[in-house]
Amino acid sequence: MGNLISSDGRFTAAQKAQLQEIVGYMIPAHGDQPGAGDDLIFGEILQALQPQADVIYEVLELYAAADLQALSALRNPALSTLVATTVQCYYRDDRVLEALNVGARAPHPQGYSLEQGDFSRLEPVRSRGKIYRDV
Amino acid sequence: MALEPVDVVIVGAGPSGAAVAYGLAETRMRIVCLEQGGWMNPLEYPSTGKDWEARALDDMSISPNTRQLKSDYPVNDDHSPISVANFNAVGGSAILYAGHYPRFHPSDFRVQSLDGVADDWPIDYATLEPFYRENEQMLGVSGLAGDPAYPPKTPPLPPVPLGKVGAVLGDGFNRLGWHWWPSDSAVATAPYDGRDRCINLGACLSGCAQGAKATPDITYWPHAIRAGVEVRPHCRVREVAVDDRGMANGVYYFDAEGAEQFQPAEVVIMACNGVGTPRILLNSKSERFPDGLANSSGLMGKNLMFHPYSMIRGIFDEPLDGHHGPSNCIWSQEFYETDSQRGFVRGFTYEINRGMGPAMTALTGMMGGRIPWGEGHHEAFARLHNRVTGMVGICEDLPEEHNTVTLDPELCDAHGIPAPKIDYTLSDNSLRMLDYSVQRASEILTAAGAQEIYHQSPIAQGGWHLMGTARMGRDPARSVVNEWGRSHDVRNLFIVDGSVFVTSAGVNPTCTIQALALYVADAMKRRLANLFD
Numbered sequence: 043m044g045n046l047i048s049s050d051g052r053f054t055a056a057q058k059a060q061l062q063e064i065v066g067y068m069i070p071a072h073g074d075q076p077g078a079g080d081d082l083i084f085g086e087i088l089q090a091l092q093p094q095a096d097v098i099y100e101v102l103e104l105y106a107a108a109d110l111q112a113l114s115a116l117r118n119p120a121l122s123t124l125v126a127t128t129v130q131c132y133y134r135d136d137r138v139l140e141a142l143n144v145g146a147r148a149p150h151p152q153g154y155s156l157e158q159g160d161f162s163r164l165e166p167v168r169s170r171g172k173i174y175r176d177v
Numbered sequence: 178m179a180l181e182p183v184d185v186v187i188v189g190a191g192p193s194g195a196a197v198a199y200g201l202a203e204t205r206m207r208i209v210c211l212e213q214g215g216w217m218n219p220l221e222y223p224s225t226g227k228d229w230e231a232r233a234l235d236d237m238s239i240s241p242n243t244r245q246l247k248s249d250y251p252v253n254d255d256h257s258p259i260s261v262a263n264f265n266a267v268g269g270s271a272i273l274y275a276g277h278y279p280r281f282h283p284s285d286f287r288v289q290s291l292d293g294v295a296d297d298w299p300i301d302y303a304t305l306e307p308f309y310r311e312n313e314q315m316l317g318v319s320g321l322a323g324d325p326a327y328p329p330k331t332p333p334l335p336p337v338p339l340g341k342v343g344a345v346l347g348d349g350f351n352r353l354g355w356h357w358w359p360s361d362s363a364v365a366t367a368p369y370d371g372r373d374r375c376i377n378l379g380a381c382l383s384g385c386a387q388g389a390k391a392t393p394d395i396t397y398w399p400h401a402i403r404a405g406v407e408v409r410p411h412c413r414v415r416e417v418a419v420d421d422r423g424m425a426n427g428v429y430y431f432d433a434e435g436a437e438q439f440q441p442a443e444v445v446i447m448a449c450n451g452v453g454t455p456r457i458l459l460n461s462k463s464e465r466f467p468d469g470l471a472n473s474s475g476l477m478g479k480n481l482m483f484h485p486y487s488m489i490r491g492i493f494d495e496p497l498d499g500h501h502g503p504s505n506c507i508w509s510q511e512f513y514e515t516d517s518q519r520g521f522v523r524g525f526t527y528e529i530n531r532g533m534g535p536a537m538t539a540l541t542g543m544m545g546g547r548i549p550w551g552e553g554h555h556e557a558f559a560r561l562h563n564r565v566t567g568m569v570g571i572c573e574d575l576p577e578e579h580n581t582v583t584l585d586p587e588l589c590d591a592h593g594i595p596a597p598k599i600d601y602t603l604s605d606n607s608l609r610m611l612d613y614s615v616q617r618a619s620e621i622l623t624a625a626g627a628q629e630i631y632h633q634s635p636i637a638q639g640g641w642h643l644m645g646t647a648r649m650g651r652d653p654a655r656s657v658v659n660e661w662g663r664s665h666d667v668r669n670l671f672i673v674d675g676s677v678f679v680t681s682a683g684v685n686p687t688c689t690i691q692a693l694a695l696y697v698a699d700a701m702k703r704r705l706a707n708l709f710d
Contacts, residue, residue: 072555090231114550125543130231133536139227142535142562144499149224150386153376154501159339161321163347164358172325173356175291175514177283177301 052095058088060102065128067110075141078132086131097123179427179439183207186428186442188414188457190214191269192687193674193694194448195393195401196312200698202404204705209440210406211430213413214248214266217394222384229380230536237383239264239273240638248411250590250597252452254640257601259483261452261640267410268394270450270641271687275381275504276363276390277528278318279684280309280327280692284514288680292515292522295575298679299651299660300696302328308692308699313361315400316391316691317369320361326510334366337375340498342531342566343506349625355511360528362505363391363687370396379500379534390503412438415594416461416470417445417670423465424709425670431592444701444708446671448694451481451643454676455582456597458647471647471664471672476657478583480576480645481599482681485607487634489618490567491627492547492560499563500534509568512617513683521609523573525683527618532566541565545631567622569636570614572607573683576645603635611635642686647676661700662693668709673697 053061065087066079076083091098100120105113113121132138136146185201187194190212198210223229223237234243239262241249248265264270283302288295306328313333320332336359339347343359350357364381366389367374375389388395402408411433418439420426427441447454455478459469469477509527512519533541538561542548548557580602584595603611611634619630650656653665658677664670673694675686682689701708 068550069554070551075555110550122544126234126540129539129543130228130234130536133534133539134227134231136227139535144535146227148226149229149378149380149500150222150376151225153378153387156338156340156377156498156502157344159343161336161339161359163339163344163351164321166351166354167325167356167358168323170325170354170356173510173514174282174326174328175284177287177291 052092053088057102060105061088061091061098064101064105064110064113064124068114068125068128069132076135076137078128083132083135087128090127090131094123094127179441182441182443183209184442185209185444185446186211186440187446187448188428189269189448189450189453189674190267190393190398190408191448191450192271192393193450193690194269195397196691196694197446197448197673197698198406199397199401200695201701202401202406204702205405208406210408211412211414211428211440212267212408212410214264215410216267217272217384219384219386219388222380222386224378224380224383224386229383230534233380233383237273239382239641247591250594251588252597252599253585253588254599257599257640258603258637259485259601259635259640260638261599261643262638263450263452263643266394267398267408268392271392272384272394273382274641274687277505277685278316278361278363278688279508279526280330280361281682281684281689282326282513283328285680285682288523294522295680296650299649305689305692305696308695309688311695312688312691316363316396317365317372318361318391319364319366321359324358326356326358326513332361334369337362337364337366337503337505340502340506340531342498342529345493345497346529346566346621346625347507349621350509352624353621355509355621357507357509360505360508362503364503364505365389365391375503377502379502379504379531381504413592413594414457415592416457418461419463419465419470419667423667425667435592444669444671446673447676448674450674451646451676452582452597452599454672454674455646456584459584460595466666471657471666471670473666474654474657476578476648476655478646479578479581480648481580481582481601481643482574482576482645482678483601483640484574484642484681484683485572485603485611486636486639487570487572487611487614487618487632488567488636489570489615489622489630489632490565491622491625492629493564493566493627496563497532497566499532502531504530506531512614519613521606521613523575523606523610523683525570525572525610525614527568527570527614529568530566532563535562538562538565568618570611570618571683571685572610572614574681575604575606576648576680577604582646642675642681644675644678644681644686647672648679649677650679662697671697671701
């Protein structure tokens with residue numbers, strides 16, 4: 043494994059390797075788009091998991107008893123935590139955002155453009171007339 | 178330690194506290210507002226970072242029990258299918274609101290007379306109409322005049338963009354011959370009152386870094402503070418005190434350093450909304466008021482109304498707006514007014530929500546079984562990315578006394594103040610209305626071209642609207658405050674927030690909350706010479 047950040051102290055080397063395998067299977071690489079097991083992305087995931095380590099230990103226990111395919115089919119709150127954290131870290135990586143063509147940037151301050159639209163579409167609504175009750 | 182007395186102490190700096198402060202400021206009375214949260218820094222809102230979607234589920238979550246910030250207090254909502262959502266700051270829960278800004282309708286004030294359920298309000302639409310207008314001018318509400326679902330009104334700013342979502346769904350509504358209209362939104366679509374226009378950040382629900390979304394901290398409060406009102410942040414009120422005449426004489430609170438203070442005041446105004454206000458008043462027990470303050474009716478904390486929400490989503494083949502844009506778009510009130518043939522009374526509003534960013538698309542897809550782990554992940558994601566949109570159905574909630582806010586016997590906040598405990602059940606009327614809203618929404622999405630539809634009903638985390646727990650009325654045996662917000666029991670105690678709602682309507686409450694607060698301020702000003710008579 044490459045340059046993992048230092049604040050990954052709640053997991054042993056073996057646990058980190060297992061987690062990297064799980065998330066790498068969860069979201070694999072796709073063409074030029076890295077997978078969640080990519081060292082940089084996994085480093086982010088690992089950092090985000092530190093406060094939730096107690097929950098993630100349960101995932102590792104589940105993995106000890108099942109292969110990755112079986113793990114993916116389980117419905118379990120601890121797994122949901124891992125999925126949510128993985129997804130949130132993965133889908134903010136610059137390379138992933140560029141590959142998706144959404145731009146590797148925060149929304150602010152540039153913002154986005156949106157079509158104002160044609161409000162003449164409302165003519166059928168106008169022509170129906172009033173729909174509220176008088177009192 | 179007692180501080181220097183003030184004329185008015187307002188508890189809570191959210192939408193209603195800000196509006197009543199502004200309304201009273203011209204009297205030049207000494208007015209102080211105590212707020213348990215702090216001032217927000219828009220540059221720290223999630224949309225200024227690439228982790229904006231993650232933060233919306235963490236420190237900027239709508240759930241106080243998830244956030245657990247210093248400004249939060251725990252809420253026991255284990256006995257409710259709907260969880261309380263709020264935010265504590267100068268600006269209140271509006272910091273996280275979408276800014277949907279509909280008025281009530283005339284019929285919303287006459288529910289008993291028209292539909293034979295609940296009660297009529299002691300005021301009507303015509304009474305509030307000037308205050309609706311004043312409030313909309315202050316905020317810079319955007320919209321389009323001519324909505325046939327309302328009496329005539331003219332929003333001060335142009336409507337939010339239709340975008341692809343508004344166009345596609347508008348066409349769907351048109352195919353069915355059903356009502357739709359651009360949403361009235363507390364979102365500046367042009368520069369207004371020193372704020373810049375919306376630039377479609379798409380992160381409205383976790384704070385607007387642009388300042389285009391009209392929240393009290395950047396609308397009412399700057400004006401009120403310039404007029405002399407003082408806001409004290411990080412001050413958590415524990416109880417309202419009374420003197421031996423039974424009049425409120427101030428509030429006890431914990432200041433930013435955690436020290437207990439007593440703020441003497443001639444008038445106390447509660448503005449903590451439908452959970453916070455009854456919580457403090459129920460905690461304000463005394464020999465004269467053993468059941469909590471202003472509670473001779475026994476109705477303090479009762480008749481809690483949420484709006485049960487349905488959420489219906491469609492997956493489309495064509496790319497739509499994704500998260501770009503204000504989340505507000507168009508709405509429909511086709512099913513708003515009662516039609517007994519539907520199998521329930523009262524009705525609901527559909528509010529179309531544009532779409533999601535990539536992380537939320539992936540998360541909801543994976544949790545919903547539409548995006549797998551492994552090989553098929555990216556292909557399934559691509560099918561959903563920027564292609565999911567839909568609506569929520571905001572269903573009117575009827576008042577029922579067994580739906581309550583009480584004080585939890587064990588759970589406390591960091592200052593030892595009892596937490597609120599929520600006991601709430603969905604009525605048969607609500608359940609039928611929710612089902613109906615899901616079915617009709619599915620028809621709309623199909624007519625608009627959706628290839629697949631899914632829903633969640635009710636939205637379990639959707640306790641955004643907190644109403645009814647200190648209701649307004651003329652009869653002291655059946656209400657907590659009178660028709661201009663003054664407590665029946667304590668003549669210098671006022672309530673101006675959603676607690677006073679008699680019925681909930683089928684629309685977001687903040688527009689009416691703020692109009693009511695302005696109306697109460699006006700009523701107080703007209704009666705200043707004999708305010709306590």
